[in-house]
Amino acid sequence: MSSVRVLVGTRKGAFILMSDGKRKDWTVSGPLFAGWEIYHMKGSPVDPNRLYASQSSSWSGQVVQRSDDGGATWNAVSNKFAYAGVPGTHQWYDGTPHPWEFKRVWHFEPSLTDADAVFAGVEDAALFKSPDGGATWEELKGLREHGTGPRWQPGAGGMCLHTVILDPSNADRIFIAISAAGAFRTDDGGKSWKPINKGLVSQYIPDPTAEVGHCVHHVAMHSSRPNVLFMQKHWDVMRSDDAGDNWHEVSGNLPTDFGFTIDVHAHEPETIFVVPIKSDAEHFVPDGKLRVFRSKTGGNEWEALEKGLPQKDCYVNVLRDAMAVDSLDKCGVYFGTSGGQVYTSPDAGDSWAPIVRDLPAVLSVEVQTLQ
Amino acid sequence: MTDAGATKGGPAIRVALPYHLRTLAKIESAEVRLEVAAPVTVRRVLDALEARYSMLGGTIREYGTGQRRAFMRIFACEEDWSHESMDAELPEPVAAGREPLLILGAIAGG
Numbered sequence: 001m002s003s004v005r006v007l008v009g010t011r012k013g014a015f016i017l018m019s020d021g022k023r024k025d026w027t028v029s030g031p032l033f034a035g036w037e038i039y040h041m042k043g044s045p046v047d048p049n050r051l052y053a054s055q056s057s058s059w060s061g062q063v064v065q066r067s068d069d070g071g072a073t074w075n076a077v078s079n080k081f082a083y084a085g086v087p088g089t090h091q092w093y094d095g096t097p098h099p100w101e102f103k104r105v106w107h108f109e110p111s112l113t114d115a116d117a118v119f120a121g122v123e124d125a126a127l128f129k130s131p132d133g134g135a136t137w138e139e140l141k142g143l144r145e146h147g148t149g150p151r152w153q154p155g156a157g158g159m160c161l162h163t164v165i166l167d168p169s170n171a172d173r174i175f176i177a178i179s180a181a182g183a184f185r186t187d188d189g190g191k192s193w194k195p196i197n198k199g200l201v202s203q204y205i206p207d208p209t210a211e212v213g214h215c216v217h218h219v220a221m222h223s224s225r226p227n228v229l230f231m232q233k234h235w236d237v238m239r240s241d242d243a244g245d246n247w248h249e250v251s252g253n254l255p256t257d258f259g260f261t262i263d264v265h266a267h268e269p270e271t272i273f274v275v276p277i278k279s280d281a282e283h284f285v286p287d288g289k290l291r292v293f294r295s296k297t298g299g300n301e302w303e304a305l306e307k308g309l310p311q312k313d314c315y316v317n318v319l320r321d322a323m324a325v326d327s328l329d330k331c332g333v334y335f336g337t338s339g340g341q342v343y344t345s346p347d348a349g350d351s352w353a354p355i356v357r358d359l360p361a362v363l364s365v366e367v368q369t370l371q
Numbered sequence: 372m373t374d375a376g377a378t379k380g381g382p383a384i385r386v387a388l389p390y391h392l393r394t395l396a397k398i399e400s401a402e403v404r405l406e407v408a409a410p411v412t413v414r415r416v417l418d419a420l421e422a423r424y425s426m427l428g429g430t431i432r433e434y435g436t437g438q439r440r441a442f443m444r445i446f447a448c449e450e451d452w453s454h455e456s457m458d459a460e461l462p463e464p465v466a467a468g469r470e471p472l473l474i475l476g477a478i479a480g481g
Contacts, residue, residue, distance in 0.1 A: 035391055059442040059476040060430035063395060076395065076426035080434055 004326050005070065005368045006334055007051065008342055009038035012360035014053055016071045019355075023332050023346040026355045032074065033065065040321055040364045042108045043070075047115035048368050052134065054105035054120075062104050064120075066134050077134030081105070081122055084141035090124065091153040100124045100144070107321060109164035113171070121161035125152060125178040127190065140190035143176065148195060148212040155179030155215045155234075156280075162320055163219050167226045175229065175244060180205075180215035183231065185244050196244030200233060217260045218320040222269035230272050230299070232262040232320070237274055239299050250299020255286050261323040265348060266331040270298040273325075273333060273349060275318040283338075284315035292335070294349045308352035309343065316341070321364040328369055336362025382468035383407075384416055389476045392431070396424040402471055411466040413445060414457040431474060432457075446473040 006017040013031030032038075036055045044050040053065040053074070062081065065074045087100035103123040111117035120128040120137065126144050128137045152159060160179055167173035172189040175196075182197040195212050205213045215234035222228065231238040231247065235258050238247045251257035256276045265271035272295050278286040285291065290309040293302040316337035326332040333349050336342045340359035345352045383404035388396070405419040414437075421428045428434070431443050437457070439445065445452045448462045448470050464470040 034394075057391065058479070059389075059440065060392060060395075061433075061440060063426065063430065079429050082435065 002328055003370045004328070004332065005043070005048075005370055006324075006342065006344075006355070007041035007043065007053075007071070007364075007366045007368070008336055008359065008362060009041050009053070009321075009364040010336075010340070010360035010362050011037055014038040014041055014055075015356070015359060017342065017355050021328055023326075023328075023344055028356055029071070031360075032071070033063075036063070037104075038363065039104060040107050040366075042110060042366045043368045044110040044115045044118070045112055046110070048370055050110070050115050050133070052108040052110065052118055054108060056104040062102070064105065064134050078130075078136055081120070081126075081128055081137050082139070083126060083144070084139045085145075087144065088150065090149055090159060091151060093154060095153075097150070100126075102126075103158060106160045106162045107164055109166060112166050112168055119164050119166075119174075121164050121176060123158045123160040124154075125159050125161040125181065127161055127164065127174075127176055129190070140186075142186070142191045143184060143193045146184075146193045148181070151212050152178060152181035153213065163216070165219060165221050165229075167221075168223045169226050173226070173243070175219060175221070177216040177219050177231075179217065180234075181212045182214040183216050183219060183229075183244055196240075197247070198245065199240075199247030199249075200238065201236070201249075202234065204234070218262050220262045220264045220272070222264045225269045228269065228298075230262050230264060232259050232274055234258065234280060237262065237299060250295070252295070252300035252302055254293055254302050259318075260320040261318050261335065263323045263325055263333070265333075266325045266327040267329075268296070268331075268348075271296045271348070272299065273323065274302075275323070275335065277317060283317045285317075288313050288315060290314045290316060290337070292333070292345075292349055292352075305345070305349040305352070307350065308345075319363055321366075322362050324365050324367040326367045326369045332367070334365050334367050336365045338362065382466070384411060384419070384465065385468055385471035386416060386420060387471045387473045388427075389474060391476070392427060392474070395430065396427055398424070404468070409466065410460045412458050412460055413452060413455070413472075416461070416472055417457075442477040442479055444475045444477050446475065 002021040008015040013034040015030035019026045039054045041053040049070040051067040055063040089097035092098035107121040109119040116133045127140045163177035165175040177183045200214045217232045227243045229240040237251045239250045292305040316339040323335040331348045333345045338361045342355045
């Protein structure tokens, strides 16, 4: 019988939530790595028991943990993330040059075909790859060195490479996104990169349609249509039908198009989910109501999903990596909040229930569908 | 509480680590003991510590620069050694194993 394993990273440790295919009764394990920030955890699609966790603190820096038994036991692997060559400078908040400095891993993306290969998106923005389960890391320097790097600038959360999407139909194609630089694509396995931000409009930068400088918050893709991308930008929900070469806005009737997270239904590539946040000045849901918005038309036409979610006095945030979907017949949707709740919907968003209510602030949510 | 890595003879350097680094290294004791050749310095102690517990690499001092991480502090014989040279010889009671070298996380927010 199928089951699901939900990997939750929080400000003060990691948690693993398990359920059978009904997704009604849950067991909660944790905290793992108690007291540390867990920015992200993710499992290998090749070997689901191979998990990676990004563990960090302001005191002791970055640690990378790996489990080979589905999270029962963990061992630290290499945390040496050395930029290739002399990394140079990017822009600081005030526009002055600032040297590249490694701070933490924001996102792990395990290979679709090799259980030992995994990518790491880091702050200050760069993409690393390990061919050996995290024993060693090497930067794919073509991204940082492709030419626009000196114009990248940190967003409020730092200059982070937070999104890594591997094209299941083309092993040489990878999409990444950086706050605040934008989205980028390689078509040769990471050797060369180009910005893919045409159509993005950001009023908060000197040139609103610049090649780079956009604060892209997250990008999502359905594996059956790798040329169709959905983006939650700082403001604006965007869509591309040509692998990022051109974008157009699909915010439509959303109550606000600011937000962090976005995801796609596991079986319906035109069904997408966002959680609108009031504004960049007020990082909580509008009107005190926690609502997921779903579009079944690939954007523009959105419906509020609120059954089972708090509809008054709620002021939580949902971060960029804190939503995920499972691949059971009835697609399950999951998200975690800054208030420590993790909600699940076993019916693609029609109804919701909390799995847990009182964890530390949730930074990331990933789900594995296990057979 | 016992210590980890006690040697059978001769003085060993005693090192007290903060809670989070003990859990990271799966050290159950309050202190670890390390063989460090004279002259005993912070650099040599950290070299020996990281050689035994590789997962502590990068957590007390930065990769690349080798400098102490900003929020980590080092004390010996009730004196703050955080800003001393990593190659300065530590006090004799630490070198003789009578006093521990204390590595602490700075008190800085939650």
